[in-house]
Amino acid sequence: MYILRFLRVNEEIRAKEIRLIGENGEQLGIVSREEGLRQAQMRNLDLVEVAPDANPPVCRIMDYGKYRYEQEKREKLARKKMHMHRLKEIRLTPHIEEHDYQVKLKNLQKFLEHGDKVKVTLIYRKRETTHPEIGEKVLERFINDALQWGEIEKPPKSEGRFIVAVISPRHK
Numbered sequence: 001m002y003i004l005r006f007l008r009v010n011e012e013i014r015a016k017e018i019r020l021i022g023e024n025g026e027q028l029g030i031v032s033r034e035e036g037l038r039q040a041q042m043r044n045l046d047l048v049e050v051a052p053d054a055n056p057p058v059c060r061i062m063d064y065g066k067y068r069y070e071q072e073k074r075e076k077l078a079r080k081k082m083h084m085h086r087l088k089e090i091r092l093t094p095h096i097e098e099h100d101y102q103v104k105l106k107n108l109q110k111f112l113e114h115g116d117k118v119k120v121t122l123i124y125r126k127r128e129t130t131h132p133e134i135g136e137k138v139l140e141r142f143i144n145d146a147l148q149w150g151e152i153e154k155p156p157k158s159e160g161r162f163i164v165a166v167i168s169p170r171h172k
Helices: 033-042 064-081 098-114 126-130 132-146
Strands: 017-021 027-032 046-051 058-062 087-092 117-123 150-159 162-169
Touching: 017 033, 027 033, 033 046, 033 058, 046 064, 058 064, 087 098, 087 132, 098 117, 098 132, 098 162, 117 132, 117 150, 126 132, 132 150, 132 162
Parallel strands: 017 058, 087 117
Antiparallel strands: 017 027, 046 058, 117 162, 150 162
16 A cells, blocks of 8 residues: 555646656656557556656556556455464462363463463462472473473573563464
């Protein structure tokens, strides 16, 4: 869409002389703007300025509506293929049950395979802060299990009641 806004079509072309290119890409030579418009109208097509900085400007005979449609379709496909990396979060506690641990591990695997980064947060509640080694063991186990799908981007760091680590997907 960006390129299409600046293309001049038919009467919008200001140059007196243009280098004309036919609908099949053949060079038709340097002609006046009126001659180029006349040839385009004879073929029921548009005259589009494709290289305005050239001397003389290069204009092409083409179906501008069809060209615009194809460009928009190409750009839409490019946007569709572009994957935005999101940051997902998984929260753990020091006294997590085995089944809950496995569910969180499965979610981590799904996020990493999808290409997202995962922020793993271990939360200490109430008196759990008196025994930080329990939480550190859980987080260490979780990270070691996660290394089969990803790699540590940011190692575990204590932030008050939280210990935070970031795991990113493995590059293929």
